[in-house]
Amino acid sequence: MIYMESAVLEFSATFLIWLLYGGLFVLWFFGKKINREQVIYALVAGFLAWSVAQAIKMLFPTLRPFMVNNEPVGVLITPLGSAFPSAHTAMAFSLAVTMFLLDGKIGWIYLSVAAFIGIARILANVHYPIDIVGGALIGTLVAIVVGKTKFFGLIRKR
Numbered sequence: 001m002i003y004m005e006s007a008v009l010e011f012s013a014t015f016l017i018w019l020l021y022g023g024l025f026v027l028w029f030f031g032k033k034i035n036r037e038q039v040i041y042a043l044v045a046g047f048l049a050w051s052v053a054q055a056i057k058m059l060f061p062t063l064r065p066f067m068v069n070n071e072p073v074g075v076l077i078t079p080l081g082s083a084f085p086s087a088h089t090a091m092a093f094s095l096a097v098t099m100f101l102l103d104g105k106i107g108w109i110y111l112s113v114a115a116f117i118g119i120a121r122i123l124a125n126v127h128y129p130i131d132i133v134g135g136a137l138i139g140t141l142v143a144i145v146v147g148k149t150k151f152f153g154l155i156r157k158r
Contacts, residue, residue, distance in 0.1 A: 017091060020095045023110070042095050046091045049091050049094035050094075052142060053090040071125050090138040093114045093138075097140045098147070101143065
């Protein structure tokens with residue numbers, strides 16, 4: 001049972017973000033409420049959030065929990081670099097907030113998955129809670145700023 005819990009945790013901490021991107025793929029081809037231009041907006045917001053998180057990591061390197069407490073991380077998890085802020089969480093929240101701004105129903109699903117990703121990253125021993133909060137703030141702010149700037153004039157809430 002512990003192995004199964006560990007596998008689910010590792011999957012959630014490492015690969016669940018791809019479920020969010022898969023949802024964008026589905027919306028690209030089959031979306032009725034959200035059009036292709038809006039999917040591009042979400043992808044740009046995700047890339048920018050990841051870039052901001054990576055820049056902060058380079059400027060202010062911090063150790064990850066497993067480096068401090070000498071506890072192992074799962075075999076699927078290969079964290080590299082600084083802990084703060086969580087780039088996974090920044091990307092997840094940028095996608096989630098973007099989806100929320102475009103369609104509340106889809107947005108709540110994305111926000112739930114983004115929160116779960118952040119929690120899984122803490123439980124997997126690769127981030128502290130402050131890393132997750134920092135990533136969530138970055139992702140949220142990037143999504144809002146990209147939306148407010150009317151990125152390429154593509155933001156059209158239906």
